[in-house]
Amino acid sequence: MEPEIRAASIFRGRVSVIPQHVAIVMDGNGRWARKRGLPRLEGHRAGAERLREIVKCCPDHGIRFLTVFAFSTENWKRGRHEINRLTELFQAYIDSELEMLQDYGVRIRFIGSRRRLSHTLVARMAMLEEATADNRSLLLTVALNYGGRREIAHIVRQVAEAVRNGEVNVDQISEDLVSRYAYAPDLPDPDLIIRTSGELRLSNFLLWQAAYAELEFVDTLWPDFTVAEFTSVVERFARRSRRFGAL
Ligand code: IPE
Ligand code: IPE
Ligand code: MG
Numbered sequence: 091m092e093p094e095i096r097a098a099s100i101f102r103g104r105v106s107v108i109p110q111h112v113a114i115v116m117d118g119n120g121r122w123a124r125k126r127g128l129p130r131l132e133g134h135r136a137g138a139e140r141l142r143e144i145v146k147c148c149p150d151h152g153i154r155f156l157t158v159f160a161f162s163t164e165n166w167k168r169g170r171h172e173i174n175r176l177t178e179l180f181q182a183y184i185d186s187e188l189e190m191l192q193d194y195g196v197r198i199r200f201i202g203s204r205r206r207l208s209h210t211l212v213a214r215m216a217m218l219e220e221a222t223a224d225n226r227s228l229l230l231t232v233a234l235n236y237g238g239r240r241e242i243a244h245i246v247r248q249v250a251e252a253v254r255n256g257e258v259n260v261d262q263i264s265e266d267l268v269s270r271y272a273y274a275p276d277l278p279d280p281d282l283i284i285r286t287s288g289e290l291r292l293s294n295f296l297l298w299q300a301a302y303a304e305l306e307f308v309d310t311l312w313p314d315f316t317v318a319e320f321t322s323v324v325e326r327f328a329r330r331s332r333r334f335g336a337l
Contacts, residue, residue: 112282159293
């Protein structure tokens with residue numbers, strides 16, 4: 091899909107190429123807390139506040155889709171203590187964000203597996219999705235208990251099922267068809283993937299969708315990632331040449 095040409099207020103009237111879909115690996119909360127001698131939870135809390143600011147600024151930038159990595163299928167390897175604190179934080183975040191999401195016209199959606207999540211959390215996620223379903227300024231997709239390989243396995247199962255039911259012919263399995271069985275089939279591929287905290291890897295994020303995303307790795311720890319830095323990353327994207335294999 092061609093990136094849209096839009097004039098966003100943040101660029102003060104200059105016409106720029108705006109990434110319509112930005113995805114972020116929000117990493118570095120634990121190190122941020124350690125540097126301050128605080129428990130890791132405080133880093134996650136500060137990270138959640140940072141997310142709020144970034145979400146609010148997206149519509150001004152002309153960004154229509156924001157996808158964030160909140161918890162990976164590999165993060166279950168962390169101790170029970172950290173997982174319990176994170177679950178409490180996700181629940182508190184859901185409760186505290188509804189008003190902001192409505193004020194800013196943000197629709198929220200969760201991707202990933204809900205299987206290992208607590209019933210309370212799953213119920214609140216569904217409530218928030220439903221309450222914001224008609225908002226149109228920004229679609230915020232939160233990847234929670236998400237793994238790119240898990241998603242691909244899910245797609246393969248769905249396609250196999252469709253073949254078995256006679257809904258799909260093996261010859262019809264194309265890239266487009268595969269995309270239609272993804273967790274969020276209506277979401278365009280990310281134009282830009284940002285990872286904070288200096289780690290140079292995707293850690294199982296959006297493996298299928300990342301095929302032609304522009305990548306930005308910044309050293310800043312997620313709780314320190316300001317709207318100003320986000321804006322400069324988006325401006326750098328505007329100067330990139332995307333060829334998609336053509337000359
Ligand atoms: C990202 O921060 C948040 C989650 C993975 C839940 P980390 O918790 O990974 O922070 P670091 O990488 O240990 O600093
Ligand atoms: C990736 O960060 C997952 C999230 C940000 C939710 P991790 O901190 O879990 O990734 P690794 O372990 O450094 O690869
Ligand atoms: Mg990390």
